[in-house]
Amino acid sequence: xxxxxxxxxxxxxxxxxxxxxxxxxxxxxRSHERRLSVLQRLHQRYNSLRVARERIEILKEARGV
Numbered sequence: 001x002x003x004x005x006x007x008x009x010x011x012x013x014x015x016x017x018x019x020x021x022x023x024x025x026x027x028x029x030r031s032h033e034r035r036l037s038v039l040q041r042l043h044q045r046y047n048s049l050r051v052a053r054e055r056i057e058i059l060k061e062a063r064g065v
Contacts, residue, residue, distance in 0.1 A: 001028055010041065019049040 003013045004025065014022065026042040029035065 001025065004029060004033065004038065007038075010038065014041070014045050017045075019046065019053060022046045022049060 003009055003017075017025070022042060022045050026039070026046055029038050029042055
């Protein structure tokens with residue numbers, strides 16, 4: 001995974017990834033390198049994307065859409 005090679009490439013590319021892609025990176029890092037700072041950054045981004053998606057779903061449900 002090229003994006004995980006350096007901190008600079010991770011931070012540069014992470015905002016362009018989808019929730020599924022970030023989860024895949026997180027799972028890869030968990031099972032291979034296990035670098036704490038990288039795991040934390042990936043989890044932060046994944047959680048941010050997940051919360052945004054869930055919020056949209058909840059608001060659509062509340063509006064009856």
